[in-house]
Amino acid sequence: MNIFTPPHLRMAALGLVLGLVSVSALAQGVYRIVGPDGRVSYSDQPPPAANARPVASGSSGAGGGASAQLPFELRQVASRYPVVLYTSPECAPCNSGRNLLNARGIPYSEKTITTFEDAEALKRLSGQSSLPFVTIGSQQIKGYSDGEWTQFLDAAGYPKQSALPSAYRRAAPTPLVAVAPVAAPAPATTAQTQPVEAPAPSVAPPVTNPAGIRF
Template structure:
């Protein structure tokens, strides 16, 4: 008898945890989560994965790392194969990044001053305040991991 009660309780808990969760923003800009959004709200289904709430597919860890150490990929017109490999590397890890193409001498001079590199090369990855010259998956991966991005 106890086993039957336990089995029924487990079935009820499993069905309760499988309910869909919605995310919406009210008129004051406050974000809400719930199993039923108000009728006037433009609610989106939110993914709950390992207690990480995400409405846009990005994990909490990714959003936090992007706030603390944003990623910027610097590319150039002559950088074909390596820049493609660099983009593919970042996309494969599903990392949010911005890309800046250095095409003019003025942009090159500004990038040189900003990065502290005498003769900057592309691709260069900026992780927060750190610049990593050239595409090196090992160095890039280590810097991204240290910045708190999930693997």
């Protein structure tokens, strides 16, 4: 486009460029930002690193070693935006969230909240104890909402239909806080003191017992 291009064509070209920029920004993802006052906002710009909440160590959206079984594009998305689902056995909405992820073929890891230590770790991670709780990369979603979960999965680049291979096996759920086995106490090595028997007193044979036989 040069200075001799008619004005209406220049405006149309500029609008097309701005439209492409907007689409590119949306393709990068939508970010859910929680401010210091607890107010939630959405932006196409990532939150400052200081406000990012870390994902629990050992979490993987590709089911651990099963990530090698994933198609290349799905493996790339899962490595950039791993999905971790936090559930409990008594949580009915957790089943709805799990069914959504399974139906869509999302590779995710599941952390269960069953102990007091698990609940305390969840509070430190999410700021509250409500379930289900899901993280998509650094984004946190509290509670189950079909529309909200779908929006963030789409923004992350996950396919709308399952692309998991038939041989894919998801890792079993694990507790949020790993419980280290407690070693059994070593048996006591102190030997018990055995009573010492006193020697039998020596009885002198009577004078009338010449053979010296003791009774």
